[in-house]
Amino acid sequence: MFSKLAALLVLVPFIVFAAPVEERAAAIDTGTHCGQWDTITVTPYTLYLDQWGLSNASSGSDCATLVSLSGTTLSWKTTWNWVGGNGVKSYTNINLNNGINKKLSAISSIPSTWNWSQSSSGSIVANVAYDLFTSNTSGGSAVNEIMIWLANFNAGPISATYNSAGQPVPVVSNLSLAGRTWNLYQGSNGANNVFSFLPTSGTVTSFNGDINVFLKYLTANRGVSTSQFLTTLQAGTEATSGSATLTTHVHSFTRTTSASLIIFKSKKRMSKESEAKPAASAPATGEEPTFSIQPHPAKTNDPADLAPEQTGGLASNPNDAVFHARDPHVPSAQVMAGLEQPLSREELHKRQEELNKSS
16 A cells, blocks of 8 residues: 555656646537537537527528637638528527626736638628627626627628618727727617627728727727626627628637636736736737637517618618618527517527426
8 A cells, every 4th residue: 555655656746747738629529510509518618500580581501510629729610501581590609608797897808819711602691790798797688789890791780870871870980999990880689789890991801809999998988887797708600691601710718827718807916926927818929819709699589670670781782682680589489488578699598598408
């Protein structure tokens, strides 16, 4: 017994002080998933197919695949094809599971990199966008939806005002944030106040910036309270019509010494020992920043929002009138039963998950 214990004690120093093992790609589900509410969870993310507008399409499908995961750097792709109906059919996205439900005032930065490419057949109506939600309480009902569009393919943001040509009118133009210039649109989806940042020109296929600067702008200039909580952080594509394949790499949020992928402000003075450590948020020169992108929830199940009267502009093809109807995000008829007021997509998903567990 003593000899075995001695052998273990001898090994301990080598275990503790051994050089770090090179990070390996995690084993993940790389199968193709096409179900309306299919999800694939791979820490720290969940891939949502989220075909919430499926019933409005005359035909079509949406499939998604996780390609690889190394640390918090995720690669995935989605192929979709939708015909008929107005409004968004699906929002296939990657959702961040860790480090959320914190007050906006506590968030120091959310560095993120998103490199993606898309192939399409013919004219499409879609976007590629980050989608965030805030609430007055941790895990509570969504109050604000914040979208950061990287691409706009004949679609249009929710807006309170449209011009005579049916185009949304920004509330602020030519904002300089995250190294680019944006127009900000504001409106309501029936359940949430919606802020949408769109590039003033072109498509951003490679984004490298701090998502938190958009939140800071809203708290400083548009009445969003710093006491609200960031409850959802997603990145994906809202697809309305056409056919396309989006391949994306979610380059996880900057690593920190904690489990969180979001960098929070310190509530206590750092010790001298911790102050001596290099800042985790400062990648070495030449390194690709490790950070991420994430997902989308909330709109409304208000029957009035199912009507396609909210026009987001006309596509280049005059036969392709684009309607950005306020999103209902309705998981199932069972979840809808008995609802007396609009719920956010986040809340509807929770009810759907509870229903799935009980069935």
